[in-house]
Amino acid sequence: MPANTDEAVYGIQEKRTLWGVLTSEKYFKWTLLIPLLTMLSVFMLYPLFYCLFYSTQDWTLVGKSVFVGLDNYRTVLRDPAFWLSLRNTFQIMVMCLTGELVLGMGIALILNRKFRGQDTVRGLCLLPLLASPLAMSLTWNLLLHYDVGMVNQALSAIWLPKINFFSLGMGRYTIALITIWQWFPFSVFVLLAGLKGLPRDAFEAAKVDGASAWFTFRRLTLPMLSPLIMIVVLLRTMWLIRLFDPIYGTLRQTREAETLDYFVFRIAFSYFDIGVGSTLAVISLFLTIIICAVLFRRLMLALEAAR
């Protein structure tokens, strides 16, 4: 639409007051952003600069901080605990993303059918997503308990060996299991939205041509859902790098499944080493931003294509 048409309709009422300028065609979109951008600049820029500054300082909350240049970065990169937490984070992330997407896709396909009580079933499936992650991971301690846990008692009732879920080497898998249980509804409901938006005619054509269900799924459903799958991957990646509650709830006494965020927490709140903590935060932030920027760009392109 040419700009002067708007002016013809608009121009008469427009006044030269501050309010008039703020609601004018040209600036209205920015006016809408003022509250958000104000909050953002306070809540983002301040901690960001704070961390960038203290990542070059040696400070443990007492006394004065000392400038140490890039020493903190050297300390972090040489610390095996850092690499271990990085490995744990990415292993848990990959397990969770795979598990959530596969389960989410399967369950979305099941729930997409029409059946009696579908609203109830959907509502119940929402529950893990809305329940407190801390409460649920603490509850899983009981469910997965080696002796009195329901899972292990059920396993031994059918003559299978018990699993020590919180033993050495198992921690990561247990955390992944708990997280998948908690978050699979998210991908279910995102993908369900996608399944509902699929055009009918393409699927009818495939049916007429005698395409198998698997072929239709691979060649029609999956490509059409790819923007939504990308959204799930983007948001979940972001949140999984920040995974904290399940580790706090189950394995906080050990460093068995320590993730990046838990490592930052330990450095900052057990050792009060603000310098090294800030360095870790900066590294972790840039790592996340790089991964997510790539995903976000692809997502925006996909969204534009979908329009």
Added chain:
Amino acid sequence: MTRKVLFWLGITIILFAVLTPFLWIYLTMFKSHGDIYVMGLSKFFVFEPTLANFKRVFTSTTFLLEIRNTAIICVASTALVMAFSLPAAYSFARWNTGGGHLLFITISTRMFPPALAAIPFYIVFSKLGLVDTHIGLTLLFIYFNMSFATFLLFGFFREIPVELEQAARVDGYGGFGIFWKIIFPLIKPGAAITAVFCLVWAWNEFFFASLFTRINARVVSLSMPIWHGGGAGVEWGPMMVVFGLSLLPTLLAAWFMQRYIVRGLTFGAVKG
């Protein structure tokens, strides 16, 4: 026929996996310490119900006060998040303001490790006297929920066709007029979903709450880990009472949301 059996078997397995932990919470609530530490599958359901756990929670902690605090902080933070995010998401979706970069920056607020964001906030908050106050935690929850709320709303706004606004403009509506009279009624289900997510995640938030509240503004998630570990060992009974009661609003939220969520979380990737 086989398909139908398989389908209902699938539904049963899903529901079993989803509901078992919740069932456990509500069963264990009424069990005595001895009944929790007992072997044998049948004992899971056959036990003598007791209210001792409730008594323990209500006499030794400030549970009701915590529930009240949490409710105040959740509602306040959600209302403010919506006030910030609704106009911003509309601007992003309608004019692509900032060419996608600003939206990414908004989303990236959640990429900052909370453990480190907490330290500068704590220093500023203690100078301003905001530690252990409702206002302080409300501010943090706005920060915590704003990015996701904006992104989710962005998707719902994208589904509204632009032509609708052009028609309203010709009818003589200004920018805010269009937003309130035309767009907002259409976005209501989406806004409801977003608001419930914000409420629930503020309700569940533990990390900031554990650092920024103590007595006055103490929230319910702080009472969860105290029964686990520590000197006295694990007290499952009282812990499950805390979980079971603090989950009730969440169950309500799920019941409320299932009416709206049938459309699913679209994030603007589904054509309306």
